[in-house]
Amino acid sequence: MSTTTGQRPEPSTEAASTPPPSLPERWRALPLPARNLLGAAAALLAVIAFLAVTGDLTALRLATVGYTFLAIAGLQLLVGGSGQISLGHGAFMMIGAYSMALLVLHLPMLPLATNLLIVVAVSAVAGIAVGAATARLHGPYLAGATLILAVGLPGIAHRYHDLFGGSNGLNIRTVGAPPFLDGIVTTSEWRALVVWFTVLLVLAALATISGGRLGRRMRAIRDDETAAAMSGIPVGRTKVVAFVIASAAGGLAGGLQAYVLGTVTPSSFSLVLSLTLIAALVLGGIGSLWGALWAAVAIVYLEVWASDLAKVMDLDHNVQHNLPIVLFGVVLILVLRFWPLGLHGGLQALRNRIARR
Amino acid sequence: MPANRRGRHLARAAAAGALALVMTATACTGAGQIEEGVPADLDVAPGVTDDSVVIGAHHPLTGPAAPGYLSISRGASAVFDYVNEQGGVNGREIDYRAEDDAYDPSMTIDVTRELVIRDEIFAMMGGLGTPTHSGVIDYLNDEGVPDIFPSSGALAWNNTEVHPLTYGWQADYTKEAKVQGEYIAEHFPGQSVGYLYQNDDVGVDSQAGLDQYLEDEVVARQHYESEVTDLSAQIAELDRAGADVVVCSCIPAFTAMGMLEASRIGFDPQWMVSSIGGDTATLQGLLQEFTSDTPAEGTPADAFLEDTLVTTYLPRVEDPEDEWAQFFIDVYEEYGGEDQITNTHIFGMSQAVMFAQALKSAGPDLTRQALVDALENEEWRGPGHVPFASSDGDHGGHEGVFVVQHQSDGTQDWVQEARVTDREDGPIEQVEGFDRATPEELEFHD
Numbered sequence: 001m002s003t004t005t006g007q008r009p010e011p012s013t014e015a016a017s018t019p020p021p022s023l024p025e026r027w028r029a030l031p032l033p034a035r036n037l038l039g040a041a042a043a044l045l046a047v048i049a050f051l052a053v054t055g056d057l058t059a060l061r062l063a064t065v066g067y068t069f070l071a072i073a074g075l076q077l078l079v080g081g082s083g084q085i086s087l088g089h090g091a092f093m094m095i096g097a098y099s100m101a102l103l104v105l106h107l108p109m110l111p112l113a114t115n116l117l118i119v120v121a122v123s124a125v126a127g128i129a130v131g132a133a134t135a136r137l138h139g140p141y142l143a144g145a146t147l148i149l150a151v152g153l154p155g156i157a158h159r160y161h162d163l164f165g166g167s168n169g170l171n172i173r174t175v176g177a178p179p180f181l182d183g184i185v186t187t188s189e190w191r192a193l194v195v196w197f198t199v200l201l202v203l204a205a206l207a208t209i210s211g212g213r214l215g216r217r218m219r220a221i222r223d224d225e226t227a228a229a230m231s232g233i234p235v236g237r238t239k240v241v242a243f244v245i246a247s248a249a250g251g252l253a254g255g256l257q258a259y260v261l262g263t264v265t266p267s268s269f270s271l272v273l274s275l276t277l278i279a280a281l282v283l284g285g286i287g288s289l290w291g292a293l294w295a296a297v298a299i300v301y302l303e304v305w306a307s308d309l310a311k312v313m314d315l316d317h318n319v320q321h322n323l324p325i326v327l328f329g330v331v332l333i334l335v336l337r338f339w340p341l342g343l344h345g346g347l348q349a350l351r352n353r354i355a356r357r
Numbered sequence: 358m359p360a361n362r363r364g365r366h367l368a369r370a371a372a373a374g375a376l377a378l379v380m381t382a383t384a385c386t387g388a389g390q391i392e393e394g395v396p397a398d399l400d401v402a403p404g405v406t407d408d409s410v411v412i413g414a415h416h417p418l419t420g421p422a423a424p425g426y427l428s429i430s431r432g433a434s435a436v437f438d439y440v441n442e443q444g445g446v447n448g449r450e451i452d453y454r455a456e457d458d459a460y461d462p463s464m465t466i467d468v469t470r471e472l473v474i475r476d477e478i479f480a481m482m483g484g485l486g487t488p489t490h491s492g493v494i495d496y497l498n499d500e501g502v503p504d505i506f507p508s509s510g511a512l513a514w515n516n517t518e519v520h521p522l523t524y525g526w527q528a529d530y531t532k533e534a535k536v537q538g539e540y541i542a543e544h545f546p547g548q549s550v551g552y553l554y555q556n557d558d559v560g561v562d563s564q565a566g567l568d569q570y571l572e573d574e575v576v577a578r579q580h581y582e583s584e585v586t587d588l589s590a591q592i593a594e595l596d597r598a599g600a601d602v603v604v605c606s607c608i609p610a611f612t613a614m615g616m617l618e619a620s621r622i623g624f625d626p627q628w629m630v631s632s633i634g635g636d637t638a639t640l641q642g643l644l645q646e647f648t649s650d651t652p653a654e655g656t657p658a659d660a661f662l663e664d665t666l667v668t669t670y671l672p673r674v675e676d677p678e679d680e681w682a683q684f685f686i687d688v689y690e691e692y693g694g695e696d697q698i699t700n701t702h703i704f705g706m707s708q709a710v711m712f713a714q715a716l717k718s719a720g721p722d723l724t725r726q727a728l729v730d731a732l733e734n735e736e737w738r739g740p741g742h743v744p745f746a747s748s749d750g751d752h753g754g755h756e757g758v759f760v761v762q763h764q765s766d767g768t769q770d771w772v773q774e775a776r777v778t779d780r781e782d783g784p785i786e787q788v789e790g791f792d793r794a795t796p797e798e799l800e801f802h803d
Contacts, residue, residue, distance in 0.1 A: 057474040060467065108389025115388050158556060158582045166557045167583055168488040169462065173495060174388045188470075259388075263462045263492035267584070307457075321419040321457050 036207045040200035047196045051189050059188040060260070061300055066195040067256040069296035072281050073206055073289050074249025079278070080286040081210060082242035083222030084138065088130075088146030089277050091153040092247045094269035096123045096254030098157070101170040101264045112174070116198060116255055123251020124244050131243030135236045138225075150274040154266035169265030172258065195256050202249060207289055209245065218242050283332050285344025294343040302328050396521075397501025399726035404452075404479035408445070410716070410723065411452045413472035415465050415484045415493070416508075418457035425609050425639065425701065426485055429508055430455035432685075432705030433483060435693040440713050442692075444803035447721045451713065454478070458489055465489040466496070473502055480505050480728060483526070483708045487511040487558055498522045503728055505715070506708045506754070510633065511558050512780055515753040524732055524747050525754035526708060528632065528670050530559055530606065531780040533758050534566025537629055537668055539785050540760055540773060541602055542570040545627065549576040551600030553591060553615055555607055556580040562780075563606035563631065569782055576600055581611055588614050596624040603627070607634040613643035616661045617653065628665040635667035637763055638674055638699035663765040666772070668758040670743045671707050673700050675761075675769040681707075681740040684796040707740045713801040739793035743775045753780070757788065 027035065051059055075089050099122045103115045110118075134145045157164040164170065176187030185193070209215055217238050220228040229235045258264050280299045285291025306324035315323070339346030404411035416430040417423045434453055441450045454476055456468035465486075472478045473496075481497055484490045485508040494513070497504040498520045506526035507514050510533065514525035541550060550571050554560035560580055568575070577598035579591035592615060595603055603619075603626040605612050612634035619626065634640075641658035648654050672682040685706045689698040716723070718731035737745035746753040757777030761769040778785040 055474060057470050060470050064467075104389040107387075109387035110389075112388040154584075155582075158584075161556060167555075168491065168557045171491050171495075172389065173391050175391060257463070261463050261466050261492065262495070263466070263488075265462050265488050267461060267488070268463050321423075325419075 032211050033204070033208045036204035036211075039207075040204040044196060044200050047200075048193065051192060056186055056188045059186070059192040061304070063188070063192040063195045063256075063260045065296045065300045066192065066199045067253040067260065068277075068299050069293055070199045070202060070256070071250050071253035072277055072284070072292040072295045073203055074246040074253070075277055075281055076286065076289055076292045077206055077210060077215075077218075077249070078242055078246035079281065080288070080291070081215060081222065082218035082239055084239060084243065085140075085143045085278075086146040086243075086246065087143050087271075087274050087278065088149035088153075089246070089250050090269045090271070090274035091146075091149040092123050092126065092250030093254030093257065093273070094153055094264075094266070095126050096251030096256075097258040097264040097269070098164060098170070098254075099123070099251070100255035100258040101172050102163075104172040104174055104258075105170060112194070112259065116252060119255035120248050120252050123254070124248040126251070127244040127247025128240070130247070131240040134243070135240050147271070147274075150269075150271045154269055157266040164266075167266060169263060169268075171263045173262060174259055191260050195260060198252070198256060202252060203289065206245070206249065210289065214238070214241065279328075279332060281342075283335055283342055285342030285346075287341060288344050291342050291344040298328075298331070298343075302331060397499065399501055399729060400724050401501070402479065402724045403477040405449070405723050408448060409450045409452050410446075410479050411454065411476055412480050412482045412712070413469075413476060413478035414453070414455045414482050415458040415468050415472075415486075415489060416455045417460035417485065417489075418455070420459035420461070422460035422486070426460075426508075428639075428696070428699055428701040429483065429485060429705035429708075431694055431696070432689065432698075432702035433709040434705075435689050435702075436685075436706045436709035436713070438692040439688045440709075440802040446713050446716045446802055447719075447723070448803065449723070451716070453482070453709075458486075460486055460489060462489050462492040466492050469493040469496065473497070473500055478502065479723075479725065480712075482506060482712050483508045483705065485509065487513075490514075494520055494523055501725060503725055503732075505712055505732070508704070508708070510562075512562055513558075515751065515780075517750045517752055522729065524752045528743070528755040528758050529753060529780055530562035530631070531566040532753075532756065532778050533631055533668050534563040534604075534606065535569055535778050535785060536566075536758050536760070536776050537604060537631070538567040538570030539776075540666070540668075541604070541629060542574075545602050548574065548601040548627075549599050550574040550602045550604065551577040551579065551595040551598060551626070553579050553581070553588075553595065553603055553605045553607060553611075555611065556582050559606050559631075559633070563604075566780075567604060581607070583608065583611075586610070586614065588618050591615070592618040592624060593622065595619075595626070596622060600626055602629060604629045605634060606631050609634050609636060609639045609643055613640050613647055613661075616640075616665075617644065617647055620653070620661060630665060630667050632667070632669040632671075632758065635665075635669060636700040637662055637665075637667065637769070638697070639701055642699075659763070659765055659767050662763045665763045667761050667763065667769075669700070669761065670741050670755040670758045670775070671700065671703055672740050672742070673761070673769065674698055674703065675767070676771075680795045681793075685740075703740075710740055710799070710801050711737065711745075714799060717800050717802070738799060740796075740799075742793070743777060743788060744791050757785075 071093055078084050078086055096119045099119045100115055103110060103118060134142055137145055158166055177185045177190035217233045220233055221235055221238055225235055280295035283298055284295030303324040306327040310320040310323040335343060414430060417426050437451045437453045456472060458465040458468050480503040482505045487509045490507045490509060504523040506524060510527035510530045512529050514523050554563055577595050577600055579594055581588055581591055605615055605628060612630050640662060644658040644661055648656060672679045674682060676682050685703050686698055689702060715728060715731045715735055718735055719727040733748040735747060741755050742759055743755050743757045746756055757775055759775040760773035762772045763769050775788045776785050777788055
């Protein structure tokens with residue numbers, strides 16, 4: 001996915017007018033949305049190619065990486081971009097997932113694309129409600145307020161047992177690959193494709209936002225709220241907008257999760273999920289959307305690799321089953337000790353060192 | 358800049374093309390409108406070689422649900438080790454792979470796929486939990502993987518129209534509750550009854566059965582959420598309502614918690630506990646754990662459990678005269694872990710025995726179809742104390758329960774013989790002509 005460099009805001013574009021344009025210059029001359037979309041298309045091709053050479057199990061995991069990536073990307077925009085810390089991101093995933101499940105159960109005739117749009121709308125509305133209420137809070141106070149959301153929301157599924165199915169949650173079945181792709185694409189692969197198509201489309205939008213005026217305003221607020229206000233940036237509104245974008249991304253990720261897994265339960269959206277998302281973002285690198293990708297890969301694959309490793313090493317049962325959790329912690333500590341900017345920061349430092357030689 | 362424009366066109370074309378593809382694919386049909394596909398081919402035998410057969414299961418081996426339920430897979434594992442030691446089944450060793458899903462449905466889906474795709478399991482045996490197993494039951498049936506004896510009493514497993522390859526195991530919650538309701542109506546006539554139940558299908562299905570006999574006697578219906586480890590409000594309400602009998606449709610941790618809380622406030626009802634929360638050996642351990650560092654420390658667990666009525670359908674460790682109970686105790690001694698055997702172990706061990714029995718009946722030419730045929734035609738003769746349904750569109754598993762009462766010295770009295778019923782409003786009948794085989798008679802290994 002090397003072509004997605006467009007997702008990083010380029011420092012300047014003043015070099016675009018030299019007479020014989022070289023390839024990188026031509027690339028830079030493209031408007032940001034086009035660059036991001038091209039990058040997303042290339043990434044989608046890479047995903048398709050990857051799916052073609054791997055099997056069904058990888059397809060499921062790839063889909064998991066996809067929607068986790070989206071959720072963390074939204075969080076990155078919020079935390080890394082605007083400096084607001086949310087510990088309740090999992091709650092928005094839950095809102096999205098339950099919206100999706102309820103739509104499929106009660107309005108089965110709606111196509112998936114419509115469902116996803118509704119899911120985005122619902123979670124954006126939830127984001128506006130929460131964001132407007134918490135816009136005056138910052139730092140630990142905002143973290144505390146959003147923490148309540150992560151702790152409290154699963155309770156609603158228990159309280160309204162008939163609608164949300166209590167602790168057993170809701171099970172849905174959704175259509176698989178369209179008939180004309182029968183035999184070419186399996187249902188799991190199709191789902192992974194749908195997920196990545198949606199995720200990359202939204203990521204192109206997020207990268208564009210991040211690189212544009214709104215992103216600049218958010219970073220100004222992150223660095224110094226007073227200075228930003230004095231420069232004429234509407235602080236409160238920008239913060240709410242950032243919160244709403246993050247909520248919508250989280251909700252959409254939840255909706256995609258419900259689509260892939262076909263089951264939603266309150267226990268999947270516990271406080272642990274919200275904390276894992278933010279811990280993984282720190283691990284991946286809080287300063288860039290790329291960090292969100294590494295974070296998603298880490299969440300999904302560290303666990304898989306750790307349990308495979310434990311099996312190979314033939315450890316005691318208790319050790320074996322707790323190894324994944326320990327490994328995640330150890331990796332997080334090590335990465336932060338040696339690469340304070342996360343995996344992405346580390347990779348960048350590495351690249352710079354190689355470029356200098 | 359023509360190249361630039363071409364690039365832009367290319368971007369648009371790619372995006373539009375991809376968008377169009379997804380739109381056409383998803384726009385015409387609703388996301389929830391499923392067409393029934395062709396049934397999977399069962400004349401296959403993945404995971405089977407001449408000398409081994411791989412079977413899988415999902416269990417909570419870590420996380421909050423693990424302490425209570427870890428014993429099930431350990432028990433099953435011990436029996437399969439025993440079977441393999443005897444030469445396996447039809448010359449094949451059973452390779453039992455219990456994967457950890459931490460009782461998290463999204464992890465269940467992942468480990469189940471891993472089992473089916475990578476490990477190529479022949480069948481799923483004893484996948485644990487209602488919310489967890491619900492998420493994979495469609496997948497298993499679509500893929501043609503026999504889904505044998507899920508470890509849960511949900512009614513959903515017995516639905517042969519939708520899930521023909523799923524064979525229930527546990528006496529479902531409604532059947533069990535009907536027998537409980539009848540017993541209470543007969544032995545405690547006119548007394549006030551309170552329900553304490555887990556707020557999911559356990560509670561709903563149990564009440565459906567209890568209410569058929571106790572609707573007029575009920576004075577309180579209290580539920581708990583498995584995430585909230587406090588029962589003080591519920592027990593206080595049961596006390597206030599004056600319940601003489603409390604029916605606890607709870608998992609072990611909450612049965613123990615309820616009994617402790619009741620004794621703390623001086624409320625002493627007659628307890629009636631379902632099989633899922635009535636494993637007294639597990640309860641004793643929990644009671645000991647919960648009373649440590651409290652004023653009740655040192656109180657023997659049997660003091661709390663005295664007179665408690667428990668419904669069950671399996672052999673019990675409290676009944677060592679029973680041949681199967683003795684057999685399981687011996688097997689676990691030799692092949693199990695260092696932990697003490699409980700009735701939860703026996704749950705998994707009984708599953709393993711009956712699975713091995715079906716595998717034996719399926720014969721040496723093993724295919725999934727052969728296993729399904731064997732299950733449909735099997736004449737079940739234990740280890741359970743009640744008849745077992747796995748044919749003719751009824752995959753309900755154990756058809757009823759019997760009632761035991763815990764004594765202060767730790768023994769248990771058998772107070773009502775096994776009775777069977779259905780999950781609707783059919784009558785409750787005594788079991789006739791059910792002849793249990795001994796461990797030596799039953800053919801479940803070579």
